Amino acid sequence: MPTQEIDVSVAVTVEEAVARLVERACEPAEESVRLPDAAGRYLARELYSPFPMPPFRRAAMDGYAVRAGETAAASADRPLRLAVESELRAGASVGRPYSRAGDGNRANRGNRENRESHEAPAAASAVRVFTGSPVPAEYDSIIIQEMVRRPGGSGEDGSGSGGIAWIDRPAVRGLHIAEAGEDVPEGARLLARGTRIGAKEIALLASFGLSLVPVRARPTVAVLPIGDELALPGEPLPPSHIYEANGYMVEASLSLLGADVRRMPPVPDEPEAIRRRLEEAWERADLIVTTGGASVGDYDYVQAAAESAGARPLFTKVRMRPGTPTSAFARGSRTLIALSGNPSACYSGLELLARPFVLAAAGSAGWATEWLPGALSEAVGKPCPYPRYIRSFAWMEEDGWRIRPLAKDKSGNIGAFAQANAIAEIPAGGQGARAGQPVRWFRLA
Ligand SMILES: Nc1nc2c(c(=O)[nH]1)N[C@H]1C(S)=C(S)[C@@H](COP(=O)(O)OP(=O)(O)OC[C@H]3O[C@@H](n4cnc5c(N)ncnc54)[C@H](O)[C@@H]3O)O[C@H]1N2
Numbered sequence: 001m002p003t004q005e006i007d008v009s010v011a012v013t014v015e016e017a018v019a020r021l022v023e024r025a026c027e028p029a030e031e032s033v034r035l036p037d038a039a040g041r042y043l044a045r046e047l048y049s050p051f052p053m054p055p056f057r058r059a060a061m062d063g064y065a066v067r068a069g070e071t072a073a074a075s076a077d078r079p080l081r082l083a084v085e086s087e088l089r090a091g092a093s094v095g096r097p098y099s100r101a102g103d104g105n106r107a108n109r110g111n112r113e114n115r116e117s118h119e120a121p122a123a124a125s126a127v128r129v130f131t132g133s134p135v136p137a138e139y140d141s142i143i144i145q146e147m148v149r150r151p152g153g154s155g156e157d158g159s160g161s162g163g164i165a166w167i168d169r170p171a172v173r174g175l176h177i178a179e180a181g182e183d184v185p186e187g188a189r190l191l192a193r194g195t196r197i198g199a200k201e202i203a204l205l206a207s208f209g210l211s212l213v214p215v216r217a218r219p220t221v222a223v224l225p226i227g228d229e230l231a232l233p234g235e236p237l238p239p240s241h242i243y244e245a246n247g248y249m250v251e252a253s254l255s256l257l258g259a260d261v262r263r264m265p266p267v268p269d270e271p272e273a274i275r276r277r278l279e280e281a282w283e284r285a286d287l288i289v290t291t292g293g294a295s296v297g298d299y300d301y302v303q304a305a306a307e308s309a310g311a312r313p314l315f316t317k318v319r320m321r322p323g324t325p326t327s328a329f330a331r332g333s334r335t336l337i338a339l340s341g342n343p344s345a346c347y348s349g350l351e352l353l354a355r356p357f358v359l360a361a362a363g364s365a366g367w368a369t370e371w372l373p374g375a376l377s378e379a380v381g382k383p384c385p386y387p388r389y390i391r392s393f394a395w396m397e398e399d400g401w402r403i404r405p406l407a408k409d410k411s412g413n414i415g416a417f418a419q420a421n422a423i424a425e426i427p428a429g430g431q432g433a434r435a436g437q438p439v440r441w442f443r444l445a
């Protein structure tokens with residue numbers, strides 16, 4: 001049903017409110033940013049590996065590359081001699097095939113003397129390698145250096161390469177060798193479109209040499225706190241005033257989601273002043289988030305101001321508590337979400353409604369709230385006609401998540417905020433909820 005035909009005076013469910021908002025989140029433009037600047041952004045396209053990873057066959061440990069077959073006879077009673085042909089440091093190139101023991105074409109200068117000074121021919125040839133060194137194709141195993149005895153130190157000739165070494169057990173084929181492409185084959189999908197780029201994604205892109213990343217443009221958000229009683233932190237607090245907290249909360253939350261947020265100074269509870277500030281904010285922001293002035297009091301003007309600024313309501317009430325008087329408006333491609341002034345009501349609206357919308361508008365594939373199953377550790381006394389979204393502490397027990405609703409859960413309280421790591425949904429109606437009752441909840445960032 002098109003939103004125009006919906007009776008917006010009816011309180012909508014959280015799901016419906018989210019659906020009405022998210023359908024307005026049109027696909028943001030694609031832009032290309034430098035790799036370090038991609039952190040916190042959302043990928044605009046699927047990315048595929050341009051080459052295999054690792055890009056070459058390499059050693060996963062410091063030691064000696066050998067042919068396992070040549071070492072089968074090694075034992076503690078009859079240690080086997082290795083002729084260390086050469087050394088390959090990380091970054092060294094394996095330009096041409098490495099010579100086998102006895103073929104007269106050794107890369108290492110010190111070998112000949114060393115070998116000649118020993119009576120018995122070497123039973124197996126080896127190349128000294130280090131973690132990350134290339135491993136020539138003809139070697140199929142690495143013996144870690146702790147398992148190798150080298151009389152006279154790392155090399156009998158003192159150079160760290162060449163010379164004789166002894167092992168007293170056979171090498172295991174394939175051990176400690178990372179084959180080219182074993183981690184990521186060429187052409188494999190590296191990252192899906194809509195992925196949030198964090199530290200591990202940055203590392204992945206860097207490993208494939210990407211210096212520019214196709215990401216979605218950041219949605220622009222203006223945050224407008226409304227209220228005569230609001231003072232700014234850092235200023236003196238006049239009588240009967242409180243410090244503006246919601247605007248900072250919204251700014252912090254939406255910035256962390258990747259939006260380009262500008263928090264405005266508080267506007268007084270005056271319809272014309274609010275309308276002017278909305279107009280101003282809409283000039284440069286895709287989304288305005290207001291807090292306060294959302295309810296039915298004589299000085300709650302946000303809805304009237306939004307409509308006088310030419311916006312049409314998407315919904316004017318939500319079936320949730322706290323945060324029932326949360327509304328949203330549309331003006332062309334611009335959106336307004338009007339959150340309650342009470343900090344915990346503001347927070348519920350921010351987490352349940354503004355967050356999915358901003359994530360969708362930022363190009364995230366994972367905008368939907370991730371509900372998890374849990375069980376209440378104690379009863380919740382208050383019945384409520386709407387679902388209650390209560391700040392809680394969640395922890396894992398053997399049989400699943402336990403949820404403890406935090407005390408002092410009044411909508412105007414802020415004291416227990418920092419202890420919450422979850423919001424739990426207490427279903428509407430009845431007697432509240434009993435201890436042990438299954439509930440769904442989501443994790444707070
Ligand atoms: N007669 C009725 N009164 C109220 C109803 C109702 O249905 N009938 N709804 C209540 C509910 S539920 C809520 S929630 C609040 C919502 O109020 P508003 O969104 O209009 O917010 P304000 O009245 O402006 O402020 C409420 C409270 O929050 C403080 N506040 C406001 N802005 C900030 C800020 N930026 N930072 C920190 N604190 C803020 C403000 O000082 C008030 O104490 O209405 C109920 N009333």
Ligand code: MOO
Pocket residue numbers: 320321322323324325340342345411412
């Ligand atoms: O719903 Mo109000 O948002 O209880 O505090």
